[in-house]
Amino acid sequence: MKRLVYFFFVLMALSINVAAQDTHSYANPSAVRVRHVDLDWDVLFDQKILKGTTTLTIERTSQTEPLILDTRDLNIERVETSVNGLEYTPATFTVGTSDKILGAPLTIPLPAGATRVRIQYSTSPGASGLQWLAPAQTAGKKDPFMFTQSQAIHARSWIPLQDTPAVRVTYNAHVRTPRNLLAVMSAENDAHTPRDGDYSFRMRQPIPSYLIALAVGDLRFRTLGPRTGVYAEPQMIDRAARELSDTEKMVVATERLYGAYRWGRFDILVLPPSFPFGGMENPRLTFATPTILAGDKSLVSLVAHELAHSWSGNLVTNATWRDFWLNEGFTVYLERRILEAVYGRAREEMEASLGLRELLEEMATLEDRDEILHVDLTGRDPDDGFTNVPYEKGALFLRHLEQTFGRVQFDRFLRSYFNLLAFQSITTEQFLTHLRQYLLDDNPALAARVPIDEWINNAGLPSSAPKPTSPAFARVEEQAQRWLRGEITATQIPVAKWTTQERLHFLKFVQSALEPPASAGGPADAAATQLSQTERLRLMGELDRAFQLTRSGNSEIAFQWLMMSIQDKYEPAYPRLEEFLLSVGRRKFIRPLYQELAKTPEGKERALAIYRRARPTYHPIAVTSIDQDLKWPSQ
Ligand code: BES
Numbered sequence: 001m002k003r004l005v006y007f008f009f010v011l012m013a014l015s016i017n018v019a020a021q022d023t024h025s026y027a028n029p030s031a032v033r034v035r036h037v038d039l040d041w042d043v044l045f046d047q048k049i050l051k052g053t054t055t056l057t058i059e060r061t062s063q064t065e066p067l068i069l070d071t072r073d074l075n076i077e078r079v080e081t082s083v084n085g086l087e088y089t090p091a092t093f094t095v096g097t098s099d100k101i102l103g104a105p106l107t108i109p110l111p112a113g114a115t116r117v118r119i120q121y122s123t124s125p126g127a128s129g130l131q132w133l134a135p136a137q138t139a140g141k142k143d144p145f146m147f148t149q150s151q152a153i154h155a156r157s158w159i160p161l162q163d164t165p166a167v168r169v170t171y172n173a174h175v176r177t178p179r180n181l182l183a184v185m186s187a188e189n190d191a192h193t194p195r196d197g198d199y200s201f202r203m204r205q206p207i208p209s210y211l212i213a214l215a216v217g218d219l220r221f222r223t224l225g226p227r228t229g230v231y232a233e234p235q236m237i238d239r240a241a242r243e244l245s246d247t248e249k250m251v252v253a254t255e256r257l258y259g260a261y262r263w264g265r266f267d268i269l270v271l272p273p274s275f276p277f278g279g280m281e282n283p284r285l286t287f288a289t290p291t292i293l294a295g296d297k298s299l300v301s302l303v304a305h306e307l308a309h310s311w312s313g314n315l316v317t318n319a320t321w322r323d324f325w326l327n328e329g330f331t332v333y334l335e336r337r338i339l340e341a342v343y344g345r346a347r348e349e350m351e352a353s354l355g356l357r358e359l360l361e362e363m364a365t366l367e368d369r370d371e372i373l374h375v376d377l378t379g380r381d382p383d384d385g386f387t388n389v390p391y392e393k394g395a396l397f398l399r400h401l402e403q404t405f406g407r408v409q410f411d412r413f414l415r416s417y418f419n420l421l422a423f424q425s426i427t428t429e430q431f432l433t434h435l436r437q438y439l440l441d442d443n444p445a446l447a448a449r450v451p452i453d454e455w456i457n458n459a460g461l462p463s464s465a466p467k468p469t470s471p472a473f474a475r476v477e478e479q480a481q482r483w484l485r486g487e488i489t490a491t492q493i494p495v496a497k498w499t500t501q502e503r504l505h506f507l508k509f510v511q512s513a514l515e516p517p518a519s520a521g522g523p524a525d526a527a528a529t530q531l532s533q534t535e536r537l538r539l540m541g542e543l544d545r546a547f548q549l550t551r552s553g554n555s556e557i558a559f560q561w562l563m564m565s566i567q568d569k570y571e572p573a574y575p576r577l578e579e580f581l582l583s584v585g586r587r588k589f590i591r592p593l594y595q596e597l598a599k600t601p602e603g604k605e606r607a608l609a610i611y612r613r614a615r616p617t618y619h620p621i622a623v624t625s626i627d628q629d630l631k632w633p634s635q
């Protein structure tokens with residue numbers, strides 16, 4: 001009897017775990033689970049749609065429940081089911097009412113023995129996970145371009161599937177495009193396939209839906225190393241290959257730290273500038289913004305980041321979007337370890353210290369609920385919960401564990417974590433169970449020093465949180481202080497000898513010194529005495545003349561400078577601001593610029609005038625965010 005009770009207890013615990021409900025999906029994987037997806041499309045640029053079929057191979061634990069799929073704005077034309085995968089018979093289906101965030105459930109009753117479901121459909125031109133670029137938005141200006149972005153819940157806008165990271169599928173795809181264009185996917189493909197408009201792909205490892213990706217354009221390929229390469233438009237390929245030439249080294253360094261790279265190749269696709277993110281870790285083919293092409297490899301931490309996801313995220317995956325910190329916190333921690341291995345400790349210290357600063361600055365503006373690693377996103381769009389918290393606070397948590405247990409032991413823990421949980425999707429609770437079993441329980445004295453529950457469930461940072469610092473940044477601050485006190489001129493600041501990270505830190509330090517005390521939030525250092533507007537403008541002008549900041553071709557420097565220019569109303573930078581907003585679509589840059597502009601009435605007018613022109617060139621994901629921020633009418 002006792003054993004029976006125990007058995008039921010375990011069963012309940014398990015089913016709670018399995019059902020750890022993904023509140024961002026209608027799917028019912030505990031009754032019917034999709035295991036494999038066959039995709040077949042025509043890419044129709046003139047109509048801005050994908051048209052074709054998706055065939056799902058399913059596994060059933062219930063012979064009565066229907067298959068429920070996630071969809072958004074799909075035109076479902078016909079559904080069929082099959083017992084043997086050869087003969088298909090028409091099936092009934094219903095598309096439920098559409099929710100603004102979740103889209104609509106597609107419910108398909110299943111006949112006895114059905115193992116396949118084939119859906120004939122097309123996407124809609126406004127699909128949230130697709131962007132269709134006119135030739136003018138490409139480097140080549142001749143051909144159109146399209147690409148997908150599935151994370152977090154946009155796969156459903158181009159594929160009817162169980163759009164939850166708890167479900168992993170293998171996939172095959174067959175894609176027809178205009179004859180002169182090349183299609184690439186997050187799957188095995190032949191880089192030297194004849195360009196005939198007919199392309200095939202195979203992903204043999206089970207991945208979550210948010211990692212299914214496709215891009216089509218006039219693309220070239222260049223080899224970087226034995227397992228690494230880069231795709232880009234012909235006009236960009238040389239620059240891209242030069243910038244990314246350390247990629248193979250990074251793969252080697254990461255394998256040394258965390259075990260074998262399990263995905264075969266690691267290629268990078270450099271997209272046109274409207275790509276809304278810095279990077280996206282699509283397996284075998286990371287998607288990247290061209291804004292990392294600084295000319296001096298100074299922004300390649302993004303490559304380290306997306307590569308790190310090949311372990312944290314793509315091998316071991318967050319089961320729901322409230323567990324997102326398991327993907328991103330681990331990845332930022334790994335990213336910094338890769339940077340340290342490839343570029344040395346000083347670089348790592350600078351990146352970690354910039355990360356901490358950004359986290360603290362952002363947390364000063366966040367509600368408590370958004371500062372929690374195990375965040376509750378129920379009823380919210382996961383795209384809105386996008387902050388530095390899962391990234392930087394998550395990474396600090398792992399850094400705290402590393403410092404407490406020592407590198408040797410913590411590295412061993414991480415290697416076994418990636419091996420034991422490879423190709424699984426896990427919740428925060430499952431991670432904590434694993435952590436206890438493989439690290440904490442063996443070392444109770446050390447474990448007592450890390451307030452696990454506080455890290456996972458509280459707002460803010462535990463008082464014992466690590467505070468990464470950089471000696472190089474301390475030297476930068478000294479120079480900045482001397483300049484702000486009038487002891488040296490801007491031309492005497494040794495900026496030419498500084499790395500991009502040091503320059504960024506210099507600008508951020510000056511920014512908080514120039515900041516009017518009312519809106520303080522940055523470090524209230526000695527220099528932060530109240531400066532008049534004229535004085536601030538004089539200082540901005542001096543910096544600009546000395547370092548040509550308005551003309552900087554480094555996207556991170558340009559962004560930082562433009563933010564300061566808006567804050568201090570430094571008008572000589574306005575034409576560059578406009579040009580930047582009209583040519584870059586990376587949300588991390590453009591959203592804060594619009595938000596900063598919108599803080600004053602004149603700025604808001606300027607923002608709206610620029611946005612009116614830029615909006616048609618931005619990705620739907622960026623448009624949704626900025627529409628909200630600027631209260632753009634068309635919502
Ligand atoms: N997976 C993310 C991008 C993402 C997250 C897209 C959530 C959609 C929803 C990617 O790995 C990432 O974090 N990119 C960062 C760059 C990175 C260096 C911090 C970005 O795009 O800014």
Ligand code: ZN
Pocket residue numbers: 305309327328331
């Ligand atoms: Zn990431």
